[in-house]
Amino acid sequence: xxxxxxxxxxxxxxxxxxxxxxxxxxxxxxxxxxxxxxxxxxxxxxxxxxxxxxxxxxxxxxxxxxxxxxxxxxxxxxxxxxxxxxxxxxxxxxxxxxxxxxxxxxxxxxxxxxxxxxxxxxxxxxxxxxxxxxxxxxxxxxxxxxxxxxxxxxxxxxxxxxxxxxxxxxxxxxxxxxxxxxxxxxxxxxxxxxxxxxxxxxxxxxxx
Amino acid sequence: xxxxxxxxxxxxxxxxxxxxxxxxxxxxxxxxxxxxxxxxxxxxxxxxxxxxxxxxxxxxxxxxxxxxxxxxxxxxxxxxxxxxxxxxxxxxxxxxxxxxxxxxxxxxxxxxxxxxxxxxxxxxxxxxxxxxxxxxxxxxxxxxxxxxxxxxxxxxxxxxxxxxxxxxxxxxxxxxxxxxxxxxxxxxxxxxxxxxxxxxxxxxxxxxxxxxxxxxxxxxxxxxxxxxxxxxxxxxxxxxxxxxxxxxxxxxxxxxxxxxxxxxxxxxxxxxxxxxxxxxxxxxxxxxxxxxxxxxxxxxxxxxxxxxxxxxxxxxxxxxxxxxxxxxxxxxxxxxxxxxxxxxxxxxxxxxxxxxxxxxxxxxxxxxxxxxxxxxxxxxxxxxxxxxxxxxxxxxxxxxxxxxxxxxxxxxxxxxxxxxxxxxxxxxxxxxxxxxxxxxx
Numbered sequence: 158x159x160x161x162x163x164x165x166x167x168x169x170x171x172x173x174x175x176x177x178x179x180x181x182x183x184x185x186x187x188x189x190x191x192x193x194x195x196x197x198x199x200x201x202x203x204x205x206x207x208x209x210x211x212x213x214x215x216x217x218x219x220x221x222x223x224x225x226x227x228x229x230x231x232x233x234x235x236x237x238x239x240x241x242x243x244x245x246x247x248x249x250x251x252x253x254x255x256x257x258x259x260x261x262x263x264x265x266x267x268x269x270x271x272x273x274x275x276x277x278x279x280x281x282x283x284x285x286x287x288x289x290x291x292x293x294x295x296x297x298x299x300x301x302x303x304x305x306x307x308x309x310x311x312x313x314x315x316x317x318x319x320x321x322x323x324x325x326x327x328x329x330x331x332x333x334x335x336x337x338x339x340x341x342x343x344x345x346x347x348x349x350x351x352x353x354x355x356x357x358x359x360x361x362x363x364x365x
Numbered sequence: 366x367x368x369x370x371x372x373x374x375x376x377x378x379x380x381x382x383x384x385x386x387x388x389x390x391x392x393x394x395x396x397x398x399x400x401x402x403x404x405x406x407x408x409x410x411x412x413x414x415x416x417x418x419x420x421x422x423x424x425x426x427x428x429x430x431x432x433x434x435x436x437x438x439x440x441x442x443x444x445x446x447x448x449x450x451x452x453x454x455x456x457x458x459x460x461x462x463x464x465x466x467x468x469x470x471x472x473x474x475x476x477x478x479x480x481x482x483x484x485x486x487x488x489x490x491x492x493x494x495x496x497x498x499x500x501x502x503x504x505x506x507x508x509x510x511x512x513x514x515x516x517x518x519x520x521x522x523x524x525x526x527x528x529x530x531x532x533x534x535x536x537x538x539x540x541x542x543x544x545x546x547x548x549x550x551x552x553x554x555x556x557x558x559x560x561x562x563x564x565x566x567x568x569x570x571x572x573x574x575x576x577x578x579x580x581x582x583x584x585x586x587x588x589x590x591x592x593x594x595x596x597x598x599x600x601x602x603x604x605x606x607x608x609x610x611x612x613x614x615x616x617x618x619x620x621x622x623x624x625x626x627x628x629x630x631x632x633x634x635x636x637x638x639x640x641x642x643x644x645x646x647x648x649x650x651x652x653x654x655x656x657x658x659x660x661x662x663x664x665x666x667x668x669x670x671x672x673x674x675x676x677x678x679x680x681x682x683x684x685x686x687x688x689x690x691x692x693x694x695x696x697x698x699x700x701x702x703x704x705x706x707x708x709x710x711x712x713x714x715x716x717x718x719x720x721x722x723x724x725x726x727x728x729x730x731x732x733x734x735x736x737x738x739x740x741x742x743x744x745x746x747x748x749x750x751x752x753x754x755x756x757x758x759x760x761x762x763x764x765x766x767x768x769x770x771x772x773x774x775x776x777x778x779x780x781x782x783x784x785x786x787x788x789x790x791x792x793x794x795x796x797x798x799x800x801x802x803x804x805x806x
Contacts, residue, residue: 229663236644248636
């Protein structure tokens with residue numbers, strides 16, 4: 158007796174929880190929220206780091222139990238640091254300090270001019286009365302824009318993250334981290350380095 | 366016979382004294398040594414320069430010394446000092462701040478701290494005094510200001526045959542001797558030793574014309590026998606061998622020379638520039654080019670479609686995007702006819718096909734150029750833009766240069782493949798990335 162309405166309800170819930178662009182609520186507006194920002198990087202070696210995006214965590218200042226994470230993708234930036242040969246430790250210190258500053262400046266430009274938000278995840282927390290710890294309160298809601306520009310949203314579904322690698326052959330075979338793939342159901346957003354740049358560094362030795 | 370009037374001795378002495386004083390006073394007045402004019406005020410420009418060079422003179426290179434020398438005003442000197450530490454990009458002056466991430470200049474702070482050490486005579490208990498050895502302008506101060514406290518130091522009082530000496534060793538992180546500074550007494554002060562042996566032989570060591578032992582000998586001219594006695598005494602008293610080693614070689618590393626170690630150090634920014642990090646993969650748009658950017662700052666939205674034509678059985682590869690998603694370079698008509706303006710995009714296409722079963726990967730690489738008349742572009746901004754690449758040729762080294770169509774239809778073995786597409790704009794570096802699976806039958 159109750160099966161049909163339950164099936165209808167489930168269908169509605171399923172459909173409404175995985176809506177397409179035309180029905181989608183917009184991603185949350187985080188203007189004025191407290192933000193914590195971290196670069197998403199792929200460490201290829203001691204000398205080589207690739208920046209592919211940013212993770213921003215926002216907290217609602219008027220409702221501190223409410224959080225939003227925004228994942229931004231950037232034009233991948235490959236930073237190849239020079240190695241100071243011979244032990245001149247004071248030179249190494251200068252070089253590192255200036256390299257750190259250059260990377261800070263690069264990250265600022267990447268964030269402000271060369272990045273787009275592609276994933277929003279909104280969730281709430283509460284204090285667990287049994288353990289006293291902070292736990293998630295209810296389901297998280299996700300908005301994801303795929304590489305093709307399709308917008309997906311879901312409540313209760315998690316975004317899966319896959320760390321991508323590629324094989325580079327330069328005398329020996331090396332499996333190199335090249336990026337991340339964020340997936341939600343049948344859509345994904347890939348943040349990845351161009352293989353051509355990797356080959357330029359490893360195969361052609363174009364580190365200088 | 367008339368007797369001469371009696372004059373006591375003090376009389377003659379007084380006369381002599383008066384004559385002497387008169388001559389002396391007259392002479393001094395003539396030379397201007399007795400100054401009857403009021404004292405001239407100190408030159409503030411000279412004072413300011415001296416104040417700076419006394420503390421930091423060893424850090425100025427020759428060019429900077431000349432520049433400071435000709436500064437005519439205190440303002441000029443102050444500007445010089447400011448730029449000495451912070452640099453001036455417009456004037457091509459590098460910064461001496463070792464860490465641009467902090468507001469303070471750590472190098473200046475370190476030097477100032479060492480100057481205080483020198484003034485406080487931190488090695489007095491070790492029998493070494495900066496003040497007695499040239500103060501801030503002496504060789505001891507020179508080394509201390511550059512390198513700070515030595516890793517190892519020792520003092521050898523004067524012997525029968527040699528003068529007083531001191532050694533300061535600086536080790537590197539591998540515990541090797543980076544520098545071995547030897548100071549020896551000359552004309553009342555400890556000076557840095559520089560006359561190293563160029564040939565390592567005992568004969569050379571005892572040769573009065575070439576031996577480095579001459580510098581530390583108490584005698585002006587020495588014989589081979591005297592050099593031998595000096596060496597023997599040194600052997601006896603220099604138990605650790607530190608002094609003898611410092612006489613022979615300045616550094617464990619043969620490429621490190623004392624003159625370089627004591628030259629004004631390169632500004633931190635110059636050093637860092639030589640070892641600057643390289644940044645790849647970022648936009649490289651030449652000045653003056655007009656780009657109409659796509660809808661996204663970091664990527665081109667789109668996807669690929671690999672479809673088998675049912676009639677011919679051939680596979681086609683199409684990239685689907687939108688006109689407004691691509692970055693377009695505006696190409697003006699050379700004759701100024703705006704109706705003939707075009708928009709173009711030069712990109713690099715890379716597709717890899719990995720056989721799911723064998724894991725073997727095959728790649729296709731090519732440059733692609735797409736273009737539209739400007740008027741068409743303006744009218745169709747929001748329209749789809751299907752890009753068909755069937756006729757472009759493979760530029761991947763080792764491949765025969767087949768077209769993408771031939772690659773798909775003739776070269777790929779039947780099987781299921783993971784396909785990775787990376788289509789990147791050559792100037793703005795924005796990529797269109799797509800991944801999918803196809804089955805070739």
